[in-house]
Amino acid sequence: MDEVGPERRRNGSNKRPRLEDVAARVGVSTASVSLVLRGVPGPSERTRQRVLKAAADLGYQVDRTASTLASRRSRLLGVMIDVHSPFHAELVEHLHTAAEEVGYDLVLSTQTRTRDEHTAVETLLAFRSEALILLGPTAPADTLVSLDRKAPVIVVGRRIADGELDVVRSADDEGVGLLVDHMVGLGHRAIAHIDGGKGVISTDRRRGYRTAMRRHGLDAHIRVLRGDNTEAAGERAARQLLDSGDLPTAVVAYNDQCAIGVLAALQRAGVAVPGEVSVAGYDDDTLSRLSCFNLTTVSQGAREQARYAVAAAVERLDQDRVEPSEVVLTPELVLRGTIAEPRDG
Template sequence: MDEVGSARGRNGTNRRPRLEDVAARVGVSTASVSLVLRGVPGPSERTRQRVLAAAAELGYQADRTASLLASRRTRLLGVMVDIHSPFHAELVEHLHTAAEQVGYDLVLSTQTRTRDEHTAVETLLAFRSEALILLGPTAPADTLAALDGKAPVIVVGRRIADAKLDVVRTADDEGVGQIVDHLVERGHRAIAYIDGGKGVIATDRRRGYRTAMRRHGLDAHIRVLHGDHTEAAGERAARHLLDGADLPTAVVAFNDQSAIGVLAALSRAGVDVPGEVSVAGYDDDTLSRLSCFNLTTVSQGAEEQARYAVSAAVERLDQDRTEPREVVLTPHLVVRGTVAEPA
């Protein structure tokens, strides 16, 4: 039997030990017990030791929810996350760490194929999240600005023109440009790009590809294929390339998931990567690092983005910062085994 169970047995009840039980065991007021457990000066050292010993013996644990409600603070940061995104999963892990370091916790609300952003955000507000950290939202900027009137909003991963709220992101166009620069340095000219569909993030990465190709005088080789953020889209685009007359020597995909779809389609067709076609993605998510993929990609700095996002939330909540702020981080190329010089 564990300590809590033992304490309950000794008390002759099945309820959780309360502050009053600790006070009764020591023979002091509940106020004194509260001061000791919160580390507030006042009670004598002898009283403090007796309270701590009694709390341990009884298996008493502070009711965090009740204390937060009493202070009218929840210290919860609401996070909207796309359940299908490995990169978002990594961001959430780092957000947890950053939040715990400053005394906050997270509430997660998922965005799925059948659950839209509005529903996810309303759930976060219903749980009394003090600030909202939205990962790659697609809602219009004015909608996000209006939401900021209900709770501080920190947008992660997306550029917002004339932002009236906090934004933490990387320079997506620059990141794709780094991939194209690297491929050109290796001797590639016929470089195709698989698009990410609608939205600001997709627009920025597409622009980065076109700008870099033109910078290298490769206007005639610009080729953008329809796609989205899924492996299936990468496979479809790769099959389209395989059905064409000439394969490009390199393919850049909107994200790592799409790039993995490209790798799967090329493998089934017997096309060697990187011997015949080089492939690169974007995000540096956990799948890209697996030895079976070993994907060349671009890192967005998930840990750094998470740290800045939590810091922005805390500044809005605890330091009364009202002016919006945009943090733009520089992405960096991660070279692995799917890129080589063209045959």
């Protein structure tokens, strides 16, 4: 499809229309045209309509690079993500929408098995990101606080002690507690937890499991297996349970990816889910919703987290807010097909 404006087609020219061309067409100053195209108050409504029509007729497009250099503002929010996380991918989708609504765009930098957080963040700063939205960072809090002196930092998904940074998260300990409460209500007692390894998020979810088990008087049934945030960790932990000869009736995994690994290992061993063992994850990511998994899980509210994170960045950048804020969202239990009453219940 030919996207060249009508005027350019008639002239047979490939020259890109300039701001001056729009101004000449309307008979106003380039300053007035700039105000209209940037949505800044000032020009009359009649002038605004004439400028917009002339720009459309000429096929004029705003030169983002030139405008950001002129304003010394990039209007870019840097986002660090774990490239292997389906939940982070969903967060980024919602972050894009929220940022566009307030006139910002995103720069993404990935954390991988061979690319650490420091490198990812330095890339975001190199691209002139005005604020940094870090998804589930594992760096020490004092490192993140130092980074906040270079650009406003908004931490998503992780608790930061002492309230020194902007944080948007769900109450992870409460979320795991919801799973344990529901399982106990169905009659489960032998409920195991596969944790997420080191880090604040894993610590909070593990604490939520222990607290809930004790609340129900199930101290003797507390069973924590080492894991991480991958399917492979879930498979390893499930094999450990199988080899022990003492299968629990239910398993709460650190996240959905870990839970999917548990499902795979149990299926290969011929253990019925949820007939013999109930399984739950955490995050409500896109994989958990697939019919082949139909995984019971906990939703962190990805859309809400994204909106609050962008709002926090804009408040820091455009409204001169100095004091850090913390938004803690209430997690929601999402019941699907991998939990049932225990067979002997």
